[in-house]
Amino acid sequence: MVVVPALGAAASSVAGLLFKASSASTVAASAGLAVGASKLSLAIAGAIKLATAIIGVGKLTIIPFLIAAIAYYNYDLFDPENRPFNVKEVDRVYDFIIVGGGSAGSVLASRLSEIPHWKILLLEAGGHETEISDVPLLSLYLHKSKMDWKYRTQPQNTACQAMKDKRCCWTRGKVLGGSSVLNTMLYIRGNRRDFDQWASFGNPGWSYEDILPYFRKSEDQRNPYLAKNKRYHGTGGLWTVQDSPYNTPLGPAFLQAGEEMGYDIVDVNGEQQTGFGFYQFNMRRGSRASAAKCFLRPARLRKNLHVALFSHTTKILTHPETKRATGVQFIRNGKLQTAYATREVILSAGAIGSPHLMMLSGIGPAEELQRVGLPLVHHLPGVGQNLQDHIAVGGIAFLIDYPISVVMNRMVNINTALRYAITEDGPLTSSVGLEAVAFINTKYANASDDWPDISFMMTSASVMSDGGSQVKEAHGLTQEFYDYMYGEVSNRDVFGVFPMMLRPKSRGFIKLASKNPLRYPLLYHNYLTHPDDVNVMREGVKAAVAMGETKAMKRFGARFWSKQLPNCKHLPHYTDEYWNCAIRQYTMTIYHMSGTAKMGPPTDPWAVVDPQLRVYGVPGLRVIDASIMPTITNGNIHAPVIMIAEKGADMIKELWLTPSEYRKKRQLEEPLELHNVTETLQQEERGTTFSNLNGNS
């Protein structure tokens, strides 16, 4: 907890109000406790100041009250497992330097610092997460805040035509925990074929059977029914996975709609991906379980881990002859500083940050570096290429007749704030209304493959549910577009479906804008430039609209908000031509940028890292984050990123520990469940069935 000595008037009065209103006033009557209470009061006021400074004041009037309530009722703010310490001074030399304390970087710092004789430095450009970033319903308030890098793509005419300047907003976390602090916490692992395909590209060790133990390793599955399925799920890991504590009647209805459409109800992270199911979330007791919280906090007392916040890395240092990565330069407290790594530098700066930093350090396409006047260290044409993302179409909403959906001005009030703070449930634990998921096949997918090409993200809310205050801003929609399309249905009860295209064939890229490390790179999304993507996306939209016609959804009076989009009005509604135009207007990123430093064999000229995630031609440098995906996985990518980091950490240990040290560590780590799995597999080989363990049955 950061305590800010000079209190703002609003902060003090909310903290005071809370003390008066609560039974604590009686307790505080005792002199000893009064001291503690005044410390708590200071802490509450400090938390309010910090969170409002980061997120912005006045966006939501309930915020100061909510923070005060959380700080007051939440014992874990004072728990020893609190935020990691931010080192005052960075030492000169470490064994490993990790650049970027995001999803992957948090896992790596945690796992590598398990080895007491290794000294680790974690450099993060942002600061700490706050009480407000913990609240699932409010995650959209974090977009465009100080925790967001606030990237915008270059204007292109294939997508995002309804956005300001025709530029898509690419939110990325600039905070310890990275994008895991801003994301919607959906826990989806992808499809076994994704990883088998990675292996088939020439990446041994990355097949589904190879990587499945790493998913289980980090997982702490809190749904007892799913946890029984030990082949697919782990318990006792650092990363909590739980069901949503809050659902509306629309979630179960959506599953019934799936059955009407002929799909199974499945555990989408289990045996079969195709089908409908409730989402699971990376939450712990209703609050965000960010990568920083789950992986770094348990390591905060380790002396061999130095976490340096507000440290913007500007360059990877390399040896002039061997090209070996020797350290990094970074800006902290306005000063350019240097730290050296005796073993490895690991880039975990994300799919934009990692290739950007490589190019700034002379590692990338030679002609690109020459263009901006940077000296070449190593020519690697694939750096910044192969950019992939998942897109959906925004604004697909269905009006309903009952006051049951997530309408923000009804959901966020003093009662729900107190309920969240005291009982850790209620509407504020809803991840912006996301409730259920479907993996379906359009006519372009082979249904017998169980490799669906569209995912429905079902929400009990849509763009109009907050009266145009946050979603519109986060997505960068123009005011005219919002007013024309949704003005008349602002704050009405609706549910929404985002049809997300799972395996895009279009590829974007990242270029340097300048050799100044503080200037953002140029981002080219290239969405919908491949005709197959247009076809799949269009069919996905048609399927989403059809879903609203099921009996299960009609029970609520569901009717598609069918107003024609301003740029497509000239085309007959509901035709393929109309939808082909519509998908280019409110094109919505699902924030899954990946692939910009892809893994591949030495024979692949576009590969940036080898299957051990070591950068080709630059010894001592690895990339471990979303950038290394050769192809994007079939679903939201956070769980795969955590898996990549778990596997990456293990490969580093295997290289640098002696074989006996490594074996000992693995034996200690291997959780009980893995033994059970081996046993179960042996039983299966002997002919016993698996069905009693299968969460889908």
Ligand SMILES: Cc1cc2nc3c(=O)[nH]c(=O)nc-3n(C[C@H](O)[C@H](O)[C@H](O)COP(=O)(O)OP(=O)(O)OC[C@H]3O[C@@H](n4cnc5c(N)ncnc54)[C@H](O)[C@@H]3O)c2cc1C
């Ligand atoms: C709004 C949003 C919603 C999402 N929702 C979901 C979801 O519900 N489910 C899901 O599966 N996925 C979701 N994702 C995607 C998922 O969160 C990301 O793919 C994942 O977090 C990426 O992890 P990473 O480690 O590659 O990068 P990040 O987590 O982005 O980490 C990169 C870190 O590096 C730091 N950094 C960058 N450059 C530098 C530098 N030069 N010096 C120092 N530090 C630097 C950054 O500040 C950041 O902390 C979402 C993402 C966003 C943004």
